[in-house]
Amino acid sequence: MSRKRRNRGRGKIIVITNQKGGVGKTTIAYHLLCFLYDAGFKVLGIDLDGQGNFSSRFMSKEDRIGGYRAVHMFNAEPTPFKPLVTPYGPDLIYSLNRDVELFQVESLPLFDAVSAFNDKIDGLCEEYDFIVVDTPPSYGNKMAAACVVQDFLFVPVELAAFAVEGVVSVVESVKEIGAMIQEEIKITGVICNKLRHVNSHQQALTEMRNEAGVGNMILKTNLVNRGAVDDALRDGAPVWRRRTSGAERTTAKEMTALMSEMAGLCGIKVSSKGASK
Template sequence: MGRVVAIANQKGGVGKTTTAVNLGASLAVAEQRVLLIDLDPQGNASTGVGCAPGSVVRSSYQVLLGEVAVEDAVLETELPHLHVIPSTPDLAAAERELFGDEDWATRFRDAIASIRMQYDFILVDCPPSLGTLTINALTAADLVVVPLQCEYYALEGLSQLTNTIERVRNGLNPGLTIHGVVLTMFDPRNNLANDVAAEVRRHFHVYETVIPRNIRLAEAPSHGKPVILYDAASRGSYQYLNLAREILDALPIQAA
């Protein structure tokens, strides 16, 4: 059964979607069957793997509300082992539409249950908030990967996220764990970045692989491609491949 991995950080601009797209692509290159689910109304993960805005017919919004079967919302990408369920701006209304429903927190988990056997990894790009959509993703997830930019408010945001994860673990998903923190847009010449990284390492498992600032990594989304398809020789591509290998090496092999 595929592992569900929530890529989560309620702070925007930390490389969350970049990590979801490029970790997914790198796992796919490693011949893992990967489904990327865009659960962010901004839809950047969708466009980052080639889904043109306005072209989406079936989306994660409809899957979440039970309007379409999850299998019917899956699209192929340029990478043979990478599929995507795209997002649309309609997803922003889900918080309001699910409000008051008894099963509001488990809708996503139930919706994707039938497709888990078809993939090795299901990566969920969460929105930059700790609302209904993120709670649904965390309730469905086995693991959380936290992209973190080493800046002044990083630790405060990480504390808020871990509190939310603990509440989900206590009430909805006791098996949920933070698999690791990935440092993004990291500049080792920056003293503050090094101080924050050291503090995070004191409290969390931080992946050895660090994602640097990289122009090709920043350019790739505008071309609708993961960086490995845009510039496979770039440092950003190389480091996301390393991150995928590190995660695969750390996880036990699961029976089919």
């Protein structure tokens, strides 16, 4: 198996992954997609998690009907491509909130699932500047498919006990997926999330920085654990759209700094006014 990137159009694929749950994958994928959209890029989000959290950040479950769902990316037969256009602006290949068919993709043979996804996303790269893929919290066909097609791969981690072990196991999973396509898959960056100013978190951060093969991948910008992140997500707006209180302004500044650093690592020019083509 090999990826088809040589035939691909202009679009770049950015994947956010970690087989561990609750580390901030969806939060970061959501903000990155909005950030790139705000910067004027033509963007598409793909929700590979059958819980549908990424999709519901953009659209209520009642509005997510018809069109093209993430499960269609794994069908061998062609399905007419018609993404939903979200009220915020980006296009979306969505998942239902309990997308049984998307969960069932895990029982397909690995080769079939990865090949179908690879073929389908190739076509989409003709249409978009950036495609941001949110992945489920499990090592399986969907995580493998996303890692095979990625141009940039980010791994958020929650700073808590066993954070280092968590990252090491993602690094091993990504290595295994790379071995399958006989190509080394590089992790673009590890993002430390939910940082609190307590000793255990500072210790976890130090351990992570000292861990061979991990320390050099850690992004300079950390995300602090802030209630404003959760509030903004519940309201269906990125944190930089809410700047009423001091806490919201601080959260917006931190998130924008992280998005700028991620964009820079993806080769996007970032000035003090934001990202640009």
